[in-house]
Amino acid sequence: MTQTQQLIDADVTGSLEGQDCQFCAEGSVRKGTYKENDAAVCDSCGLPVAQVWS
Ligand SMILES: [Zn+2]
Numbered sequence: 021m022t023q024t025q026q027l028i029d030a031d032v033t034g035s036l037e038g039q040d041c042q043f044c045a046e047g048s049v050r051k052g053t054y055k056e057n058d059a060a061v062c063d064s065c066g067l068p069v070a071q072v073w074s
Pocket of ligand 1: 043044047065066067
């Protein structure tokens with residue numbers, strides 16, 4: 021992975037943080053992991069909103 025791609029991935033995950041979850045009513049998006057990859061996941065239902073592939 022290039023440094024540029026890492027910066028883009030970090031921006032995608034960071035920009036989603038704090039947004040309302042699209043899958044449930046009460047959750048909001050937090051930075052976390054999904055299937056051992058960095059991802060933006062809901063803090064309520066745990067579903068990934070965006071996954072950063074490494
Ligand atoms: Zn949710």
